Amino acid sequence: MxxxxxxxxxxxxxxxxxxxxxxxxxxxxxxxxxxxxxxxxxxxxxxxxxxxxxxxxxxxxxxxxxxxxxxxxxxxxxxxxGERTEGRANRPGSMHLCLKVDDFDAVYRRMKDAGYDFLGDDYTFIAGEVTPEAALGTKVAYFNDPDGTNLEIIQPKGGFAN
Known part of the structure; x- marks a missing residue:
């Protein structure tokens, strides 16, 4: 390339x-x-x-x-x-679409109540696990669409993930 x-x-x-x-x-x-x-x-x-x-x-x-x-x-x-890609997050070439929310806890709860199946627990970035410091407190959760496309909701903190 x-x-x-x-x-x-x-x-x-x-x-x-x-x-x-x-x-x-x-x-x-x-x-x-x-x-x-x-x-x-x-x-x-x-x-x-x-x-x-x-x-x-x-x-x-x-x-x-x-x-x-x-x-x-x-x-x-x-x-x-085409064949389904089974696009797991760790496979090169896979992607995800991130959707920004203003009230993570409320959206996450509404989605859980509506039956969205998250891939794992929601997560808040903490010190020692992420840089830059501006990302601390950012909340994320991941789920798939009907074909397995990775999707994310995020409530960023500071200037992270504009």
Whole structure:
């Protein structure tokens, strides 16, 4: 992989794309999670677009749910259908989407009461386990969407995780 000598200065995110196995189930999940309906839904079938993805063709259904400052593109590939990644957090290439909350304890409790299955206990960053010091007191919890995509809720402290 070539790395440029000068930075590319890519500093603004537009959207995150998440491949899903059942678009309707994923729309329901993310709509319940965010309280927002899709702003766009559709289909696409294209050889040229498929090639942009490194695929021979791309036949897909999609929906976009907009958050403040970031879109979530949910994409169900119908041809070619891919295999589930089982994207555990420690596997290179896996990713997670972090959602910022203002009242962690209230959101975490509401999610638990609604049946969200967290991967482990919630966690508050403490001295001796994290740097920088600005992160102390940050609260996090991790869970998965229906296809196993890693998701996180966070209530940052100080200037951490803007």
């Amino acid at each position: 070539a790395v440029a000598d000068a930075p590319m200065n890519l500093t603004k995110a537009a959207h995150v794309g998440i491949s899903v196995s059942d678009l309707d189930a994923s729309i329901a999940f993310y709509q319940a999670l965010t309280g927002r309906a899709p702003v766009a839904e559709g289909t696409m079938s294209s050889v040229p677009f498929g090639r942009t993805q490194g695929l021979p063709v791309a036949k897909l259904r999609y929906a976009t749910i907009n958050l403040d400052g970031l879109g979530i593109d949910l994409i169900q590939f119908q041809d070619p259908v």
